[in-house]
Amino acid sequence: MSPTIDVEITSETTARAILASAAVDPVDLQATETETLEAVVHRFLHSVAKDQNVGLEVVYRKGENSRHLTVLPNGKVEPRAPSTPIPTGAPTAPPPARAANSSVPPTGPVVVAAESIIYQSQPAVPPQLQTPAPNRRQGGATQSRSRTPQHQGAEEAVTGPLEALVDLVAAPASPVASDPARLGLRGRLNAALGLKLVPKEASLEMRLRDAQTIIAGPLPDRALIGVMQVKGGVGKTPLSIALTDTIATYRGSRRVVCADLGEVGGSFSDRVTVPPAHGSDVLDLLAEITPAATDVRPTMLRQYLTQQPSGADVVIGGAATPLGYDQAQALGMVLSQHRDLIVADTGNSILADSWQWVAGAAHVALIPVPIRTDAAIGAQRTLKALAAVRPDLLSRTVIVITDGPGDIPADEHDIVERFSNLAVPVCRMPYEPRFAGGKRIALPQLRRPTQDALTVLAATAIGLMGHAAG
Template structure:
């Protein structure tokens, strides 16, 4: 039997053979329609081109056996070799786009906004938005009070000292309540300064975030041109109120006088719209002179007993005798109805007395959140207490001079 020469060739070859194929560099010719705008010839070499121009491919023996003898003249074979498949590199998932707050749809001309309040909201929903009763009476009252508290002023800040001739009547508590009620609604910054010449406790009524005091603000005044620099010396309450503490050392606190208060007031003026000052007990110390000279309105704090009310009335008399009669006529009395010795039967008589001398009187009720004597959480106050603080804030803002005054 005659052996096929191809069988001998296949037997003589190894199981696999490596053949180097040198393919010509791919040439890109621009189509006719691109010639007019084609750039100059630029040599570009990509990783794929390099891999194709020179590569080593393992060809099985059976394929080699089918190739004609090299001595014969044959047309150049066209070998189609599939490239190995590469696993696709996973593309990292794009970070989710931040949620965009949906803008409120503009109201159609003549159409009122959706009402607030249980009954108006129910009627509005049941009627498929066809019947709009408007806000309920409590909601209208709340919005009106917010508008009064949020009244804006010009670039000059407004100063409001809180005064008392007797300790223990809740002057610091009233300062905190007033500051929180203002800061919770207003769009500008509100600061409470502890200007007590003795060791004040205003900073103890908020969460402390710094050990700095008004003394540090005085010492670093030339460096505190920007708010970020000043903010490191005050504590920031959740309601939005900022607090500048007094000195904790009674010996050093004596150095905080009218000059020191004026320096602090000048430093904070460019950054705050309203400054409430806890003036300390009494009215004859040096800081009181500086606070009254800058005051746009005053709040006088009285306890609920006859003796405490008498001392508060004497404070008004002292102000009138020292040429501050305009402040007395525009003053608001905060009547703390939770002090020791409060005579509930006499509260109406006390209120009537002060209404005859000042512009308004606000009664501050007992509240466990205030009675603790520690950090005051504005959101934890009883509704009536919070409403009293808001009434006090609105009355104070009502009496502040407007733009250009």
């Protein structure tokens, strides 16, 4: 017996599908900025029919009108009984915001956000993360995607009474990954109907899987990411901590460490999930190392590192004395012996010895820039200072536009243009309340778009490390 699905149009942009022959929860469908509701409904029905390899009986209800149809595995739609036709007017308007776990493919180049959020005029970036679209801001929330038709060149045309769907048939999914989808519409179908649909090749889920593979991949010796900005209060510390937690999630426990190399009295201890105990800072660690020491026992090192729930370690700077250049270098040598990667949270002074060491040793530099003119000026000064120390590092420096209280959205275009004209990659982070509110950073408590953004940012940074010389 063919399965039967009852589809009810609940609004101009939403519908609900109920599988009458199985005790599963209803599946809610929603139009997107690139697909009308009719296209989303058809893609859903086609996926079920194709997976079951049977003709799917459908009752399509809209208000008082209903239509009985059969959706075949090849995507064709045939009527099953006379009824009033389904209206085929203009495409419905998209909803004001897309759900955070939508699987609609991002359409921009490398991006730091759950959606494709990046700007034009970018240098080369890891090919696994490349896709085309300018940034766009809507209603205070970041949204960016091209208005390129998503289903041009579809291989299968729909025949029958649903003429409105002829040009909206979803292209076949590319069998790039064998694992079933967990996110978006396909993920909901798999969970609700016990299907094993794989993600589309260009979907957000596939981009995140590619990013996770890069994060878990090989790194250069003494790998170091410097989070740098001479302007204070721009979010260096929360970005450093969250980025470290993200990398640890995919590389494993005790593989990455976040080092507090900022000025004395910074907020690092106030932002990590598990604050370090008294007497476990960098200076105490370095006091245990003799000049002739060529290695440090792991058990001794763990006394001065504080493990976070993500599996990452953190170490704070001196409680009373800023680190000298040689001390920072010695710390880097010790940590690199036992950890794959160091993420360095730096201070605001380019004259500080620890800042100079990070600038000279980093494989990649990340510069957070809130949407404020003073922060943009600070970022330009940071670039100038990096150019004086390491001109080659500029090709592996990423400007990370952030969103927080006090930002001026109208200035975003001008700020971005400053850096795009310098051919520096410019990425965009979504608004994160825990960053803006000064709270402790626990990765599971961050918004889903923020977690996805951090995953892509981490992959972008690690991908750029491959361009480092030596």
